[in-house]
Amino acid sequence: MSAPAPVALDATCAEDCLHPDAVARAQAAQPPAACVEEASALLKAVADPTRLRLLTALSTGELCVHDLALVAGISESATSHQLRLLRDHRLVTAHRDGRTVFYRLADQHVTLLLTNAIEHARERPGLR
Numbered sequence: 681m682s683a684p685a686p687v688a689l690d691a692t693c694a695e696d697c698l699h700p701d702a703v704a705r706a707q708a709a710q711p712p713a714a715c716v717e718e719a720s721a722l723l724k725a726v727a728d729p730t731r732l733r734l735l736t737a738l739s740t741g742e743l744c745v746h747d748l749a750l751v752a753g754i755s756e757s758a759t760s761h762q763l764r765l766l767r768d769h770r771l772v773t774a775h776r777d778g779r780t781v782f783y784r785l786a787d788q789h790v791t792l793l794l795t796n797a798i799e800h801a802r803e804r805p806g807l808r
Contacts, residue, residue, distance in 0.1 A: 721769065722769050722770075722771070725765060725766060725769040725771060726771070726793065726794075726797070728762075730752055730754060730758075730762055731762050731765065731766060732794075732797075733751065733752045734748055734751075734752055734759070734762055734763065734766065735766065735771065735772070735785065735790070735794055736794060736798070737751040737752070738772060738783055738784055738785050739785060739791060739794055739795075741784070742782045742783065742784045743782065743783060743784075744780050744781060744782050744783070745759050745760055745763065745781060745783070748763070748783065763783055770786050771785070771786055771790050772784065772785060772786055772790075773785075773786050
């Protein structure tokens with residue numbers, strides 16, 4: 681049995697159509713504009729490869745700036761800069777132990793976001 685032929689997707693409908701129930705459901709599901717802006721900024725923060733490496737490293741547990749710099753392959757100064765941005769977006773938290781600052785993921789939402797993003801990327805052939 682052969683697979684069905686792929687459907688050519690176009691950017692528009694073939695004819696003018698309106699599905700009022702579907703449109704109403706989609707409109708009702710829209711979060712407030714401020715929430716959309718915040719979520720968009722959060723996803724932009726995660727979208728940077730260096731920051732994603734830092735977040736993935738932190739998914740294994742707490743790490744200090746020096747250790748994170750080694751994992752990410754960047755300077756401690758660059759690491760601190762990236763961590764500040766991640767803190768501003770509430771993706772990581774920090775605590776000081778003497779002269780050392782340790783970072784960790786802010787909460788389970790961040791862990792889930794990372795897990796889902798990495799798993800989704802691994803679905804592409806050759807990325808396992």
